[in-house]
Amino acid sequence: xxxxxxxxxxxxxxxxxxxxxxxxxxxxxxxxxxxxxxxxxxxxxxxxxxxxxxxxxxxxxxxxxxxxxxxxxxxxxxxxxxxxxxxxxxxxxxxxxxxxxxxxxxxxxxxxxxxxxxxxxxxxxxxxxxxxxxxxxxxxxxxxxxxxxxxxxxxxxxxxxxxxxxxxxxxxxxxxxxxxxxxxxxxxxxxxxxxxxxxxxxxxxxxxxxxxxxxxxxxxxxxxxxxxxxxxxxxxxxxxxxxxxxxxxxxxxxxxxxxxxxxxxxxxxxxxxxxxxxxxxxxxxxxxxxxxxxxxxxxxxxxxxxxxxxxxxxxxxxxxxxxxxxxxxxxxxxxxxxxxxxxxxxxxxxxxxxxx
Amino acid sequence: xxxxxxxxxxxxxxxxxxxxxxxxxxxxxxxxxxxxxxxxxxxxxxxxxxxxxxxxxxxxxxxxxxxxxxxxxxxxxxxxxxxxxxxxxxxxxxxxxxxxxxxxxxxxxxxxxxxxxxxxxxxxxxxxxxxxxxxxxxxxxxxxxxxxxxxxxxxxxxxxxxxxxxxxxxxxxxxxxxxxxxxxxxxxxxxxxxxxxxxxxxxxxxxxxxxxxxxxxxxxxxxxxxxxxxxxxxxxxxxxxxxxxxxxxxxxxxxxxxxxxxxxxxxxxxxxxxxxxxxxxxxxxxxxxxxxxxxxxxxxxxxxxxxxxxxxxxxxxxxxxxxxxxxxxxxxxxxxxxxxxxxxxxxxxxxxxxxxxxxxxxxxxxxxxxxxxxxxxxxxxxxxxxxxxxxxxxxxxxxxxxxxxxxxxxxxxxxxxxxx
Numbered sequence: 098x099x100x101x102x103x104x105x106x107x108x109x110x111x112x113x114x115x116x117x118x119x120x121x122x123x124x125x126x127x128x129x130x131x132x133x134x135x136x137x138x139x140x141x142x143x144x145x146x147x148x149x150x151x152x153x154x155x156x157x158x159x160x161x162x163x164x165x166x167x168x169x170x171x172x173x174x175x176x177x178x179x180x181x182x183x184x185x186x187x188x189x190x191x192x193x194x195x196x197x198x199x200x201x202x203x204x205x206x207x208x209x210x211x212x213x214x215x216x217x218x219x220x221x222x223x224x225x226x227x228x229x230x231x232x233x234x235x236x237x238x239x240x241x242x243x244x245x246x247x248x249x250x251x252x253x254x255x256x257x258x259x260x261x262x263x264x265x266x267x268x269x270x271x272x273x274x275x276x277x278x279x280x281x282x283x284x285x286x287x288x289x290x291x292x293x294x295x296x297x298x299x300x301x302x303x304x305x306x307x308x309x310x311x312x313x314x315x316x317x318x319x320x321x322x323x324x325x326x327x328x329x330x331x332x333x334x335x336x337x338x339x340x341x342x343x344x345x346x347x348x349x350x351x352x353x354x355x356x357x358x359x360x361x362x363x364x365x366x367x368x369x370x371x372x373x374x375x376x377x378x379x380x381x382x383x384x385x386x387x388x389x390x391x392x393x394x395x396x397x398x399x400x401x402x403x404x405x406x407x408x409x410x411x412x413x414x415x416x417x418x419x420x421x422x423x424x425x426x427x428x429x430x431x432x433x434x435x436x437x438x439x440x441x442x443x444x445x446x447x448x449x450x451x452x453x
Numbered sequence: 454x455x456x457x458x459x460x461x462x463x464x465x466x467x468x469x470x471x472x473x474x475x476x477x478x479x480x481x482x483x484x485x486x487x488x489x490x491x492x493x494x495x496x497x498x499x500x501x502x503x504x505x506x507x508x509x510x511x512x513x514x515x516x517x518x519x520x521x522x523x524x525x526x527x528x529x530x531x532x533x534x535x536x537x538x539x540x541x542x543x544x545x546x547x548x549x550x551x552x553x554x555x556x557x558x559x560x561x562x563x564x565x566x567x568x569x570x571x572x573x574x575x576x577x578x579x580x581x582x583x584x585x586x587x588x589x590x591x592x593x594x595x596x597x598x599x600x601x602x603x604x605x606x607x608x609x610x611x612x613x614x615x616x617x618x619x620x621x622x623x624x625x626x627x628x629x630x631x632x633x634x635x636x637x638x639x640x641x642x643x644x645x646x647x648x649x650x651x652x653x654x655x656x657x658x659x660x661x662x663x664x665x666x667x668x669x670x671x672x673x674x675x676x677x678x679x680x681x682x683x684x685x686x687x688x689x690x691x692x693x694x695x696x697x698x699x700x701x702x703x704x705x706x707x708x709x710x711x712x713x714x715x716x717x718x719x720x721x722x723x724x725x726x727x728x729x730x731x732x733x734x735x736x737x738x739x740x741x742x743x744x745x746x747x748x749x750x751x752x753x754x755x756x757x758x759x760x761x762x763x764x765x766x767x768x769x770x771x772x773x774x775x776x777x778x779x780x781x782x783x784x785x786x787x788x789x790x791x792x793x794x795x796x797x798x799x800x801x802x803x804x805x806x807x808x809x810x811x812x813x814x815x816x817x818x819x820x821x822x823x824x825x826x827x828x829x830x831x832x833x834x835x836x837x838x839x840x841x842x843x844x845x846x847x848x849x850x851x852x853x854x855x856x857x858x859x860x861x862x863x864x865x866x867x868x869x870x871x872x873x
Contacts, residue, residue, distance in 0.1 A: 150592075160588070163581075274668070274670050274861055275603055275667075276669070277603075277604070280607070360581075364584075365581075366607040367607065369578070369580075371579040371604075374580045409582050409585050409586060412573050412574075412586070413571060413572075413586050413589045413590055414593075417545075418545075418574065418575040
């Protein structure tokens, strides 16, 4: 009897990840074509539209950049936590609470000038996200409570908080009693820098680049890597695990919260339960695709954003949202699988015969 | 590390499944309504069918229903083949309900006018997907955009400013301009009133339940008009409101309906997009008034009447106004006179006297001589709110919020809080 196992390649395959990516991508398109044939959608038209409407012109490329912005920040948030071996499943809640905090700042500063208000709201978003992640970080550091469970549960709390504010405290008095929150001040809108792409794109990619640099070149980044790889070594070297765990979670939350602030000021007009579109959960996939490396997050987020933007565009030619969702997943999964296979290979090994 | 990865993946997977289940747009309750009906019904066991009481007879009646009161009349003289009308829906059209009614109207209007129809569904309110879908449609040549859910309002406003050559129609909102952005809705409360007449006459106990969605004027107005009809037919009857804070959640709506039935209600009305309340009423041998579309096939014995939308004629007119360039934004709130709102089919056991009353009141609303909110009308606490002979204005609420579009109080006979 033989069984199949994954074995790490001693030398990476020739061409490495780019080649694997292309192969996985083509394989995914092939599988997607079968799916589309089964669902009765025109394969060529669907694929050309997905491309044209996500990367085919300046206008849609700017939309893809906007879409990639929260994905990159959420992906970065997840990968920051992952450098310490922590799982931040709560980026969604941190985005939502970040947007809530930014809205709070907007309510205080409705008379402030645009630039001041925008900076205050983005900082508010980051602080909000940091606070939302600080609780799970604290109980993880002090009591060893799994941050997977606590961050996940706080997602729901953040959502319910917005529902509460919609129906009560922050309800729009001009909303004919509809459960909507008052619009943010008009001067708090992020300006556009290129076509429809807003300033948040630059902020997000600057944050990603800055973290990638610090992770590689600073003492702090080195300590993180040690602490994540081997807590015992880190303790021996005098690195405080407690402080590191809390610090990393707070930073991770702040990055996700910033995404919430950017979505509020960049693409939305008011706080809403749907402001995030699942970016926090998508961020986990972004981080996984980037193999938890902050440097890879930006590239993956751009691909992810293009696939999502293209995926929405094919729904308006009659592809059902379910088929579109599966197609998007196939393309991304194809890339993940290829990424794994470029570093690992499948090997058939003999099952061990248990001696009696 | 590996175990933790497994935990993360399983949590992600289960979340995906939960989200998928919540976003399920089947307009039917998949829960078994019979089980729940039995557990809530203490006195009437499985062998109680031949005890001769009224409930038993009603429950075993044949479920044929009468023909619709008013046939569809979606016709058009204008050639609108140059119009490409794009519709954005919150949910899949499914088999019944709000989106189904809009989509049916859109298809009828496109067929009648020769316009090209584009649709997209499952677009969440307040999400960036809405704006992107509309931009995709405009890039495809759409020159009329119809958005059928409240939360699309802000994005519609922004887009209408950016694309002055495209006409934007927004259902249920309140924003508009005077060039290319308008809002529209219908006086469905008029049809609700008519269903109230049937419900009041059908209720032996005088205890009627209402599975209500969100405490907003549209829903409150429907409850009030329904109650006015109920008490016209049955002056001592009351309408008990149970809020769900949902637009489509069969499980929650079914539970809310069950609570009302357990409290002794023998007729249910509802606002949401699912048939859950009807299925509970069917199982409990009670009666049911459906909304949005005629849902008689989902609960043939319980079905009594329905307040329905007939968007075909409205959308044909709207598309014509795009074709001839006469659309100029603004608000549009037509009633029974246009056929946009009407009462659906009536169950065959609705008496001739009730049918006559429904026809009379229907005619009075169609010719504009009367409205359900004609005073005197008392509020829940018995205070006179609308004076004898007065009809509140549509807009421009006074201090008490007496305009129809701002209605935030319950009429006499409603049990429950208008605050939700």
